[in-house]
Amino acid sequence: MNTVCVRAEKITDIASALSRHYLKIIAGGCTIVPITDPLTGKYGKKYDGFIDISGCRELDYQFLDGNIIRIGATTPVSGILNSAVIRTHAPLLIESCLKLAGTQVRNRATTGGHVVSQPNGDLFNALLCMDALVSVKNYSLHSRTVNINDIHNANGEPVLSDDEFVCELAIPIQKGDGKFIKFRNKSCGTINMSRVSSRYCIGGISGKARIFSKAGEVTKGLPAFKAHIIKMMYQDVNA
Numbered sequence: 001m002n003t004v005c006v007r008a009e010k011i012t013d014i015a016s017a018l019s020r021h022y023l024k025i026i027a028g029g030c031t032i033v034p035i036t037d038p039l040t041g042k043y044g045k046k047y048d049g050f051i052d053i054s055g056c057r058e059l060d061y062q063f064l065d066g067n068i069i070r071i072g073a074t075t076p077v078s079g080i081l082n083s084a085v086i087r088t089h090a091p092l093l094i095e096s097c098l099k100l101a102g103t104q105v106r107n108r109a110t111t112g113g114h115v116v117s118q119p120n121g122d123l124f125n126a127l128l129c130m131d132a133l134v135s136v137k138n139y140s141l142h143s144r145t146v147n148i149n150d151i152h153n154a155n156g157e158p159v160l161s162d163d164e165f166v167c168e169l170a171i172p173i174q175k176g177d178g179k180f181i182k183f184r185n186k187s188c189g190t191i192n193m194s195r196v197s198s199r200y201c202i203g204g205i206s207g208k209a210r211i212f213s214k215a216g217e218v219t220k221g222l223p224a225f226k227a228h229i230i231k232m233m234y235q236d237v238n239a
């Protein structure tokens with residue numbers, strides 16, 4: 001069978017293509033292109049082809065809606081960094097994006113692709129700390145809203161079905177200050193931590209980032225050096 005390749009320019013293009021074929025979504029391609037081969041099924045499921053949603057301008061936006069910031073799924077990480085609304089109302093997201101890869105990746109990687117594929121990612125961590133909601137549609141344009149904490153199972157695998165796609169992130173503006181830090185070394189790997197008021201989020205110690213309120217909750221059972229790093233990070237986000 002020939003490989004199906006669709007370029008979606010509108011939300012209805014995505015829904016219509018997903019209703020007709022079994023397609024793998026590509027957004028920025030930063031995760032999917034380097035590590036998976038959806039056509040042979042060698043690393044997972046075998047699809048009929050691809051749907052490239054990176055040109056779907058309808059999903060490339062950021063705006064303030066009352067006390068909610070809305071970010072479209074094809075907004076690149078650089079779009080978040082360049083957004084005056086996000087800079088003013090959600091500086092934690094800016095801090096996390098400044099730590100995410102380099103300019104080339106930030107220009108390609110999309111908000112939706114990041115949320116689906118990076119349960120320990122930098123932006124994901126900040127979005128989890130801010131209690132974001134993920135708006136999802138399926139092939140028949142039926143919508144549902146999922147808390148970002150429920151987008152992955154405990155192993156960090158996305159729970160969306162293959163005919164669903166992320167459309168939007170809705171982020172409540174938080175009262176109080178926030179901070180994001182990232183630590184990386186050979187023994188610990190990469191650990192990231194966010195704080196908004198007294199809500200903390202840590203990524204890089206299990207299958208997916210998790211919310212906690214005191215450092216002791218996440219250091220139990222970890223090697224002493226890792227627990228020490230986490231305690232230091234906890235002090236840093238509170239400084």
Ligand SMILES: Cc1cc2nc3c(=O)[nH]c(=O)nc-3n(C[C@H](O)[C@H](O)[C@H](O)COP(=O)(O)OP(=O)(O)OC[C@H]3O[C@@H](n4cnc5c(N)ncnc54)[C@H](O)[C@@H]3O)c2cc1C
Binds near residue numbers: 033110114160165
């Ligand atoms: C060199 C390099 C350095 C990196 N450094 C960092 C770093 O420092 N910190 C960090 O946090 N991350 C880092 N990353 C990971 C990066 O954040 C992700 O690769 C990127 O955010 C994925 O977004 P994308 O749009 O490219 O997704 P894609 O690769 O296009 O897709 C990823 C997955 O999400 C699915 N998907 C995409 N969009 C949607 C949608 N709208 N609805 C449903 N499913 C969707 C795809 O089917 C695929 O399974 C790095 C990546 C690279 C290549």
